[in-house]
Amino acid sequence: xxxxxxxxxxxxxxxxxxxxxxxxxxxxxxxxxxxxxxxxxxxxxxxxxxxxxxxxxxxxxxxxxxxxxxxxxxxxxxxxxxxxxxxxxxxxxxxxxxxxxxxxxxxxxxxxxxxxxxxxxxxxxxxxxxxxxxxxxxxxxxxxxxxxxxxxxxxxxxxxxxxxxxxxxxxxxxxxxxxxxxxxxxxxxxxxxxxxxxxxxxxxxxxxxxxxxxxxxx
Amino acid sequence: xxxxxxxxxxxxxxxxxxxxxxxxxxxxxxxxxxxxxxxxxxxxxxxxxxxxxxxxxxxxxxxxxxxxxxxxxxxxxxxxxxxxxxxxxxxxxxxxxxxxxxxxxxxxxxxxxxxxxxxxxxxxxxxxxxxxxxxxxxx
Numbered sequence: 001x002x003x004x005x006x007x008x009x010x011x012x013x014x015x016x017x018x019x020x021x022x023x024x025x026x027x028x029x030x031x032x033x034x035x036x037x038x039x040x041x042x043x044x045x046x047x048x049x050x051x052x053x054x055x056x057x058x059x060x061x062x063x064x065x066x067x068x069x070x071x072x073x074x075x076x077x078x079x080x081x082x083x084x085x086x087x088x089x090x091x092x093x094x095x096x097x098x099x100x101x102x103x104x105x106x107x108x109x110x111x112x113x114x115x116x117x118x119x120x121x122x123x124x125x126x127x128x129x130x131x132x133x134x135x136x137x138x139x140x141x142x143x144x145x146x147x148x149x150x151x152x153x154x155x156x157x158x159x160x161x162x163x164x165x166x167x168x169x170x171x172x173x174x175x176x177x178x179x180x181x182x183x184x185x186x187x188x189x190x191x192x193x194x195x196x197x198x199x200x201x202x203x204x205x206x207x208x209x210x211x212x213x214x215x216x217x218x
Numbered sequence: 219x220x221x222x223x224x225x226x227x228x229x230x231x232x233x234x235x236x237x238x239x240x241x242x243x244x245x246x247x248x249x250x251x252x253x254x255x256x257x258x259x260x261x262x263x264x265x266x267x268x269x270x271x272x273x274x275x276x277x278x279x280x281x282x283x284x285x286x287x288x289x290x291x292x293x294x295x296x297x298x299x300x301x302x303x304x305x306x307x308x309x310x311x312x313x314x315x316x317x318x319x320x321x322x323x324x325x326x327x328x329x330x331x332x333x334x335x336x337x338x339x340x341x342x343x344x345x346x347x348x349x350x351x352x353x354x355x356x357x
Binding site: 037 | 232262269278290
């Protein structure tokens, strides 16, 4: 199919019009989100099975995590979700500079999140609160705790995979800043920003569940 | 094309973020109140509410073509099937053969070989706890 001369340059030849192109991209993204939910879903099932098998240990082991760091990360991530949504709002209204600023704040929030996560991990590596056979912490709290290495296996895999998503999200947001600064994204075509936004909000949703399940149980 | 897209008023974004921050505070506060098994139920209800708000407003599902919402809800339905079938296996193994559930309640063998540590993760040596002080001793 070919388009007449008036069709915009961002419209690919295999789409009928820009609206069909936008809707198709978006449905594709939601298909990807579906696979993401199932990927993390498998880990949530693992969490549920092991927590059902070790109810007391999970409640005791969560006391070894730092609620304040988890809370700060929750606030940072919800804030970054807001700025991501505002970046899309700004570009819809042709406010290019505001959109760039919002993307930059989102990027910084993601960096703060990973920085705090690094401090938490570093502390746990130092203590030996590690997954599976690498576990070596036998401090005073452990006396009446059975098999806390299981809790830390699940903690590191779930927060680690989530952290990987935050890192990938940072790369995508940097790419959006590049595209926006080069005027490749504008009020008529901002599909990549909309799709990365959906990805970023999914990362937020997963953390919304990880925070109470790991830091607040008990 | 932008005129076909719904531009969501700024007020909605800030209200949604405000509710999310508020619910985060509530869930932290409730976790310090001992309600028995209700603690986890309330925590998950609040998390579910927050996730729904993020999906409907930040992810624009409320205004989108409903095919996107269908894809998302489908993923949650598949997750529910996964969860229910797995749990109906693992939770009832003990009812058929009690021996299968027994080893799970035992401490893993490698814990016996681990030295006791203080709360900074440093090993405690009960025999030579004065060793570090000896080198600085002046006779």
